[in-house]
Amino acid sequence: MRHHDTEPATHRDLRDPATHPELREPAADPVSAQAAELRAAAEPRTAAEPRTSAEPLSETELAARLRAAGCVFAEDEARLLRLTARGPAELERMTGRRAAGEPLEHVLGWAGFDGLRIAVDPGVFVPRRRTEFLVRAALEAVPDTAAPVVLDLCCGTGAVGAAVVTRLGGDARLHAADLDPAAVRCARRNLHPLGGRVYEGDLFAALPAALRGTVHLLTANVPYVPTDDIPLLPSEARDHEPRTALDGGPDGLALLRRVAAEAYDWLAPGGTLLTETGSHQSGAAAGVLREAGLTVRVVSDPELPATVVTATRR
Numbered sequence: 001m002r003h004h005d006t007e008p009a010t011h012r013d014l015r016d017p018a019t020h021p022e023l024r025e026p027a028a029d030p031v032s033a034q035a036a037e038l039r040a041a042a043e044p045r046t047a048a049e050p051r052t053s054a055e056p057l058s059e060t061e062l063a064a065r066l067r068a069a070g071c072v073f074a075e076d077e078a079r080l081l082r083l084t085a086r087g088p089a090e091l092e093r094m095t096g097r098r099a100a101g102e103p104l105e106h107v108l109g110w111a112g113f114d115g116l117r118i119a120v121d122p123g124v125f126v127p128r129r130r131t132e133f134l135v136r137a138a139l140e141a142v143p144d145t146a147a148p149v150v151l152d153l154c155c156g157t158g159a160v161g162a163a164v165v166t167r168l169g170g171d172a173r174l175h176a177a178d179l180d181p182a183a184v185r186c187a188r189r190n191l192h193p194l195g196g197r198v199y200e201g202d203l204f205a206a207l208p209a210a211l212r213g214t215v216h217l218l219t220a221n222v223p224y225v226p227t228d229d230i231p232l233l234p235s236e237a238r239d240h241e242p243r244t245a246l247d248g249g250p251d252g253l254a255l256l257r258r259v260a261a262e263a264y265d266w267l268a269p270g271g272t273l274l275t276e277t278g279s280h281q282s283g284a285a286a287g288v289l290r291e292a293g294l295t296v297r298v299v300s301d302p303e304l305p306a307t308v309v310t311a312t313r314r
C-alpha cells in the first residue's frame, strides 16, 4: 500500500516507551496499583493449578493473541492493555476489541500526546504523534502578550489545544470547537480541567462573536486527505474514525479554504494560524493562506514526518 501522510503514527509511538517516559514509568499513575496486582496474578502456575476465569491473561499470552491478530507491536500493546484494564473481564473485552481491529487508543480510551494522556472516545479522531510538530510550531509563533488567546478549530479530542496551553502555562485562554458532537463531548472532558471552553458547530460559526479579532494562536488541524485517497488509508482510520475527520474534499484543501476565508478577521494583529498538511499539499495550502492576506511560512520535520503552514496577520 502507498504510504499516506495520514497513516497513524500514534500507535507505533504509544507502544514505544523510549519516546513516552510517562508510559515507561507507571509508578505515579493511578493504574499502577492494579498493574502490580495483575503482575502478581500472572506469576507462573504449576500444572496442578488450572486457570480460572478470574485470572488475567499473562502479558505473553496477550501478546501472542494480538500478534496472531496482526498487531505488529503486540508486546507493547499487551503491556498497555494490562496497565489500563480494571480487571480480568475488562482485559478480555479490550483484547477482543483490539484483536478485531479497533484502534488501540479507542480500546484504551486514551492516547499519549505531547506527554499528556488525552481521553479518546470510540468514533473520535485519534490524535497523531506527528501533530506534536504543530504544537511546537505554535509555541514558536505565540506573540509576546500576557494572556494569549488560543483557538483550536476542528479540535477533535482537543489534544492540540491541551498541549499548547499546558506548555504555555497558566495564563493562556483556550477556546476549541468541532462539528462532531462526539468530539465535542470528548474535548470537554480533556479541556474543562484546563479552563478551556468547547463549542459545537461549523468552523467559526460555532464561536462567540466576541472572539473575533482577538485570537493570538489559531490551530486548525482540518481534515486534509483528498477524497480519492480515503480508500488508501489504513482500516483503523477508514473504519473507526468519522469520514468528516478525514475527508478534505477533491484536493484535500476544501476545509482549509473555508478556514482561510475567515481567519484574518478572527486573528488579532500579530496572531498566527497554524495548519498541518501533507508534504505534497504544502505549496497549495500556503497559496490559499497567502491569498487570504496572511504572511505565510512552511515548516517541516522530516523525522516524524510532519508539515505545517503558519500564516500570520501582520
Ligand SMILES: C[S@@+](CC[C@H](N)C(=O)[O-])C[C@H]1O[C@@H](n2cnc3c(N)ncnc32)[C@H](O)[C@@H]1O
Residues within 6 Å of the ligand: 125, 126, 127, 128, 131, 153, 154, 155, 156, 157, 158, 159, 160, 177, 178, 179, 180, 183, 201, 202, 203, 220, 221, 222, 223, 224, 244, 245, 246, 255
Ligand atoms: C483531522 S481531525 C483533527 C482533530 C484534532 N485537531 C487533532 O489534531 O487530533 C479533524 C477534525 O475536524 C472536525 N471537522 C470536520 N469538519 C468540520 C467543520 N466543518 N467544522 C468544525 N469541525 C469540523 C472533525 O470532526 C475532526 O474532529
